[in-house]
Every structure is written in structure tokens, then in C-alpha cells.
Amino acid sequence: MIIDRYAEDRLQEAFGIGMAAIDGLGVGAAWGRVPAGGATEIHRHDEQEMFVIVAGTGELVVDGERHAAGPGTVARFEPFESHVLRNTGDDDLVFVTQYWRDAERALASAARTAGRSPFGQRPVFVFSTPPTPNGDLHLGHLSGPYLGADVFVRFQRMNGTRAYHLTGSDDYQSYVQSLAVKEGRPPAQVAAHYSAEIAATLAAMDIPLDQYTVTGTDTTYAAGLRDYFSRIVASGAVTAREAGALFDPGDGRYLYEVDVSGGCPGCGNGTNGNICEECGEPNTVTDLTDPVAKPSAAAPVRGTVVRYMLPLHEHRDAVTEHHLDGRVPARLRELAARLFRRDSVDIPVTHPSTWGIAPAEDAVEDQVVWVWPEMAFGFLHGIQRLGERLGEPWRASEPAEDWKIVHFFGYDNSFYHSILYPVLYRAAFPGWRPDIDYHVNEFYLLEGSKFSTSRRHAIWGKEILTEDTVDAVRYFLSRTRAESERTDFRREAFDAAVRDRLIGTWQAWTSDLGRRVADDHDGTAPDAGEWTPVHRAFLARLGARLDALGGSLGPDGFSLGEAAAELDGLVDDVVRFARSETLLNAAGLPDAARTGVALELAAARLLAHGAAPVMPRFARRLATALGQPEPEQWPSTVELVPPGTKIALAETVFFTEAPQ
Incomplete structure (x- = not known):
């Protein structure tokens, strides 16, 4: 006989709460205590696990779905089901857990997870990175976030998921302003032109969108962004303070992003200001080696400027915790670990500029919210806009716990999506724990070199996409997609395929x-x-x-x-x-x-x-x-074509060679 009793003085920190082992039961077992207002860390594992609630009231969140829990509640979790126990009452929530391994059940559960939607009736918002409207989309763009998100959404819908594909035109990028100066026309005109071109190319690629947000023309976007940014300021996460900056020696222009280049302080490769596409790490431009001001092609002048700054290093634990919640590839976790090995990571979130949206606060003058923190709000705004059309009560100012967000982006955007944005969300909405999956792709090369909009080294989507070639392009880009390593598009290989x-x-x-x-x-x-x-x-x-x-x-x-x-x-x-x-x-x-x-x-x-x-x-x-209806549901098994069905395969041409 084995008797064990709950004792608070035996509890030790584990999974974000206090736990005490129960020995001798033949399976893993423990007491657990969740304090009022607290919660276990979200976790998933290969064991089966059972909770028995002994005292207190709370809720179980299992794969994003909520279930009330109180004394006498028994819950068993299948292998790989994510689960959290939250205390929603005023007293301690005490429970007993037992857990054990069953290799056969774990394998079966893994197979079910692979072939069905785990999202239930939750809305799933799938974002492909909003493209910069300083050029049309080329095959490098299309092979990455846009095709990936489209296929993901199509498959999830075949499995009954309420999945939506959202993206938009990232109008306030500094690259738009740079091109506008070069072309001698207003940046808004440049953004509008290329935004329309981008939307047309996505349509030609058979990538329908449920929401396409044009940030420069959306009538409620600026006000929503200012409210969002004010929430972050009010949280104390960002403050206006003086810090070093670089300026052009000719006209005194403040330098960031496209206007300055140099050696990356992290990996040493050449980079523009603020982010390194090679290693994924941010820079403050003042830490670039041998910087060059692009307007004058000379060494910049050092000075200072007051901006809103985010001491990102203070939020290491928040990022680590967030990375436990969803699908976070090792590539992104390694980037976070590498970044947080620095003693400090101070990120400016506003910049002196005439192109963008100014914050509501007057602590900085003639500055705009940096377009990358802006994008974090843009995702929530896109959900709200989609909800308005669908009659759903989705609000950017009130993100909901049942939202499942899935991001598709290139590795050069990894810092923003998987590190910066979770910190900003926590600051703006401290009661929201965003459930986000990340899908990242590497650079897709063209004949051995990077696709480049600015250098026009590209095969543009409209050059190769027709009604007769679109599926062949989608097939080849899928087959050669740069997922875990860089891959290469070669026209000869495409034609051969x-x-x-x-x-x-x-x-x-x-x-x-x-x-x-x-x-x-x-x-x-x-x-x-x-x-x-x-x-x-x-x-x-x-x-x-x-x-x-x-x-x-x-x-x-x-x-x-x-x-x-x-x-x-x-x-x-x-x-x-x-x-x-x-x-x-x-x-x-x-x-x-x-x-x-x-x-x-x-x-x-x-x-x-x-x-x-x-x-x-x-x-x-x-x-x-084959005499069958359009495939709209994912099959659960292999089925024969009903006998007697008229077959027209012999006379159907599915593919033709692409014109040169």
C-alpha cells in the first residue's frame, strides 16, 4: 500500500508552477499547485498524461480549446496534445498528475496529427509576409511565403479548418521612398503602382487572398496603429531617449536601412542598416563596420537623436516562453539564443522620416513608427478587416485567445516575426498569450545568385505565369523550394522538369x-x-x-x-x-x-x-x-473510381512546354 499526501512545503518549481513527486505508483506522478491567477507552462510530450483536480477552479486549454475544471474533473491528454492548466479562481488550484509512455499510442497520435487539422473550430489566420511595393513579385518571392501559405490554407480547408490567407502591401517601407526619389515621383504613387502589380501577380499564381491590406490607403489603419503604439509606450516597454545615430555628411540626412551599409557586427558580411539578411541579426547602424552613407557615398557622421527605444535584452524570458507555445523551427530558436548572448540589444522603434505614420506621442519630433514594429499591428488590423467582411467580432485592439496565427516568411524576416513581435504583443496586450506557428524559408537563388528587386536580377512572375504554365511553375517551385537550405532556380532545369x-x-x-x-x-x-x-x-x-x-x-x-x-x-x-x-x-x-x-x-x-x-x-x-467532382475534402482512404464512370484521360492535355 502507498499513501501520499499533498504538502505545500514539498513543492518545487517545475513547468511554471509548484510540483512535488509521488513515488511508488508504477507511473510518473506528482502533486501540482497553480496559484490564483497563475498557469502552467504550455507543453506537449510523447507520454499520455492524466490530471485530477482536487481543489480550486480553473480551465484547461487543450490544443487551443478551453474546458472548465474544478474538484472532481479528470482529464487525460493524448501524446502531443498541447495543454495548459490555468487558475481562474481566488484560491490555490491543486491537482494530481500521472503520466506514462505508450510507444504504439504515441506513434498513432503522431500520425493523426500529421494527417488532420489540430485546430478544431478555431479561426486560423495564415500570413504571408506583406511584400514591399518597390517592384513586382519574382519567383524568389513566390516560391517562399506566398506559395507556402497558399498550399497550407488549401490543405487545411480540405480538412475542415476555418483557415484564411492574409497579406497586404507594406507601403511605408523606406525602400519605397528610396525608389520614389530615384523615379522622381511621390512614394504613395510608387506604392500604389506596385501594390496593384503584386496583387495581379498573386492572382496569376492562383493564390487567392482572403484579406489584402494596403496600409497607405486603408482609412482606419493610421488611427489603429497610433493606439497600438501608445499601448506599448504606456506599458513602459519602450521609452524616448537619446542614443547614437549616423548622418549623411552631405545633407545631414538621418541614415537607416537602405541609406546606409557596412559590415554586420554579428557575422561580418556586408549588410544594409538595421538587419543582416545573412545571419538574421539586427544592428543599430552605429555598430556597422566601415559604414557608408549611400546618398553621398562617403563615411557617415556620428551624432545622437532621441527615438523610442526598446531594450530587447530585458525580454529574453518572454521570447523563450513564447517559443514553447507553437511551432518554432530550430533555425529561429538558434537565432534568438545567439542574439540574447549579447549584453544588450537596444532596438529603435521610431525613426526620423517623412514617409510613414507618426506616433500619437509628442516625445519625438518628425519621426514615424518604424515599419517593422508597425507590421506587427498590421497583422492584427488585417484580422479585424477580414472579420468586418465576414461578420466576425475580431478586433485588433482585443486579440482573442482562440486565434491561431501562422506566419510564412523568409529567414531575413525572422528577427522581426519570431523575436520582436512577441515582445511588442506582450507589451500592448499583457493578457494575451499569442499562439503562433512559424514557417521560414531560406533564399531561393536565380542561376546561383540572389533574386534582387533593386538590381532587377529576377524572373518576374508575369514573365512565366500563364493559364497553361501556372501549375508547372507551382510544382517546380514546390519541388525546389529553399526550405532548410538555399536552392536554385535554373531555367534549364525547369524546362527539363x-x-x-x-x-x-x-x-x-x-x-x-x-x-x-x-x-x-x-x-x-x-x-x-x-x-x-x-x-x-x-x-x-x-x-x-x-x-x-x-x-x-x-x-x-x-x-x-x-x-x-x-x-x-x-x-x-x-x-x-x-x-x-x-x-x-x-x-x-x-x-x-x-x-x-x-x-x-x-x-x-x-x-x-x-x-x-x-x-x-x-x-x-x-x-x-476521371468523372469525379472537384477535390474539396482530403481523403481518409484510397478509393476506387466507381465502375461504369466515363473516363476522359486519353483526350485531356494537362501540361504543355513553357514558351521561352
Whole structure:
């Protein structure tokens, strides 16, 4: 017999609360105490766990969904379910926890997580980084945040999630003003022109948007930003103080971002002011090595200026805590760890400029809210604008606990999204714990060098996108996307992929299958007949491809590269299968032969569903050629095409070679 009693003096700090181990039960066990107003850290693990509430009142938040908890409440968590216990009462909340490992259940839970939406009925707001309207979108842009967010949203909707794709035109970037000076026209005119071009390119790429916010023309944006910034000032997180700055020796212009360059203080590579695209670390421009003022091409003059400053180093623990809540790739955690090894990280959040939105406070003169902190508000404003159209009570000034936010961005934006913004959100909304997943991509190169809008080293979206090429472009960008390392777009490789893979393999198989159905089965899907061991094995292989596709498109393991590889693998599987199965008719085994054809059609049906998030036009046309409706739901299993269905594969052309 084992008896253990709760004793407050035994408690030790763990998971953000007090806990005391209970020994001898054969499983892990402990007492826990959550003080009034407190909460456990959010966590997820491979064990199963059970809570029994002994005293107090609170709520359980499990994968973002809330459940009341009081004395007598028993809750069991599956492996990998995120969970938090909060005390909403005035007295201590006391509970007992037991936890144990079950490898089989953990594996099954991981598989379910990969192939279904974990978001329930929560709204999921998927943001692709708002592009700078100083040029149109090129393939480097499209391959990263925009295609990634679009495929993510399409897959989640097929799984029943309320997912929305939001982005916009980041009008107040200093790069817009720089181009305006070069072109001799107002920055607002430059922003409006390229914002329209960007929206058209996204449409040509089959990337529909649920919200496209144009910050320079939105009538309520400026007032909302000022209120948001005033909240941050009132929190004390940022203060107006004098600090070092650089100025142009010719006209005395304050220098930041595009107007100054030098060596990165972190990695030593060449960089513009305020952020290094190579290592991802911010700079204050005064810490650049051998700085050059771009207006005069001379060494800048050092001086001081009063700006609102954020001592980011004081918020190390808040960033670490935030990174426990959602999907945060190791690349981002490493950046945060590297950055916080510095003794101090002081970030200016306003800058002297004539282009931007001035804060409501008068502690600084002739300054604007820096466009990057501004963007953090822009995301919330976009949610509000979307809600206004949908009749939802979403407010930028009152972010809700059930919001799930998913960000897609390039590594050069990592500091802002995953480090700066969580700190600003905590300052502006101390009662909100944002639940954010991050998906980051590396630089996509063009013939070995960086795509560049300013240098016009690019293949622009409109140069290559047509109704006939859009799916081929989406396929190739997915297949070669720079996810964990830099990759390269080469026109010769793209043309070869279209010619040899999409036309020479995918379409060659569908056309051949269509001809065999026409010749041997009067143009309709045959019913399966005799099943051989090879048939059973192939059906199982199709099931494995379905599981792998779901895993590569799910929120935790999302990878466009893996998804495109699985689609290729599916086609390769069925081509090999068909090559041997066509011999059955010649062998005088028609019942077994029609089972093979039925399985090929099942593979084609699976390909239509599996390709729908990545190549939506191809998926619709393939489904139509199979006599099936447009794929709108993610399949739970592999299904045969109903016998007798009219098949039009032989006469359907899915891909053509792109014009040079």
C-alpha cells in the first residue's frame, strides 16, 4: 500500500508552477499547485498524461480549446496534445498528475496529427509576409511565403479548418521612398503602382487572398496603429531617449536601412542598416563596420537623436516562453539564443522620416513608427478587416485567445516575426498569450545568385505565369523550394522538369491509361475482379503515399518539397505497377487485368486529391477526366473510381512546354 499526501512545503518549481513527486505508483506522478491567477507552462510530450483536480477552479486549454475544471474533473491528454492548466479562481488550484509512455499510442497520435487539422473550430489566420511595393513579385518571392501559405490554407480547408490567407502591401517601407526619389515621383504613387502589380501577380499564381491590406490607403489603419503604439509606450516597454545615430555628411540626412551599409557586427558580411539578411541579426547602424552613407557615398557622421527605444535584452524570458507555445523551427530558436548572448540589444522603434505614420506621442519630433514594429499591428488590423467582411467580432485592439496565427516568411524576416513581435504583443496586450506557428524559408537563388528587386536580377512572375504554365511553375517551385537550405532556380532545369516529369512521365501515364480504358473497357472505369498479392501490396502502397502526403502538408511537418516529392513518388509507383500489370491481358487473365486498371484509376483519383493544394488546376482537370467532382475534402482512404464512370484521360492535355 502507498499513501501520499499533498504538502505545500514539498513543492518545487517545475513547468511554471509548484510540483512535488509521488513515488511508488508504477507511473510518473506528482502533486501540482497553480496559484490564483497563475498557469502552467504550455507543453506537449510523447507520454499520455492524466490530471485530477482536487481543489480550486480553473480551465484547461487543450490544443487551443478551453474546458472548465474544478474538484472532481479528470482529464487525460493524448501524446502531443498541447495543454495548459490555468487558475481562474481566488484560491490555490491543486491537482494530481500521472503520466506514462505508450510507444504504439504515441506513434498513432503522431500520425493523426500529421494527417488532420489540430485546430478544431478555431479561426486560423495564415500570413504571408506583406511584400514591399518597390517592384513586382519574382519567383524568389513566390516560391517562399506566398506559395507556402497558399498550399497550407488549401490543405487545411480540405480538412475542415476555418483557415484564411492574409497579406497586404507594406507601403511605408523606406525602400519605397528610396525608389520614389530615384523615379522622381511621390512614394504613395510608387506604392500604389506596385501594390496593384503584386496583387495581379498573386492572382496569376492562383493564390487567392482572403484579406489584402494596403496600409497607405486603408482609412482606419493610421488611427489603429497610433493606439497600438501608445499601448506599448504606456506599458513602459519602450521609452524616448537619446542614443547614437549616423548622418549623411552631405545633407545631414538621418541614415537607416537602405541609406546606409557596412559590415554586420554579428557575422561580418556586408549588410544594409538595421538587419543582416545573412545571419538574421539586427544592428543599430552605429555598430556597422566601415559604414557608408549611400546618398553621398562617403563615411557617415556620428551624432545622437532621441527615438523610442526598446531594450530587447530585458525580454529574453518572454521570447523563450513564447517559443514553447507553437511551432518554432530550430533555425529561429538558434537565432534568438545567439542574439540574447549579447549584453544588450537596444532596438529603435521610431525613426526620423517623412514617409510613414507618426506616433500619437509628442516625445519625438518628425519621426514615424518604424515599419517593422508597425507590421506587427498590421497583422492584427488585417484580422479585424477580414472579420468586418465576414461578420466576425475580431478586433485588433482585443486579440482573442482562440486565434491561431501562422506566419510564412523568409529567414531575413525572422528577427522581426519570431523575436520582436512577441515582445511588442506582450507589451500592448499583457493578457494575451499569442499562439503562433512559424514557417521560414531560406533564399531561393536565380542561376546561383540572389533574386534582387533593386538590381532587377529576377524572373518576374508575369514573365512565366500563364493559364497553361501556372501549375508547372507551382510544382517546380514546390519541388525546389529553399526550405532548410538555399536552392536554385535554373531555367534549364525547369524546362527539363516540365518536359521529362510532368509531360514525359505524369501525362504519358494518364494518356496511356486513358487509351487502355478506351480500348479494353469501352471508355468506362472497370470494376475490380481478381485480386492478386501484387494488387493488395499496391493498394497498401497507395495508402502509405496518402499518409506521407498528409504528413508533408500538415501543420507540424509542413514541407512543399516533401509534398512534391511524394506526388512524384506516387506517379513513379503507378508507372512501375502499370508496366507489369499490362501483361495480364496478354496472359489471358482479364479478371486480374481489370483489377490492375481499377487500381491505376484509384491512383489517379488519389493524385487528383493529393495535388489539389499544390497544383489546383491540374487537380480539377484530372478529377473531371476521371468523372469525379472537384477535390474539396482530403481523403481518409484510397478509393476506387466507381465502375461504369466515363473516363476522359486519353483526350485531356494537362501540361504543355513553357514558351521561352
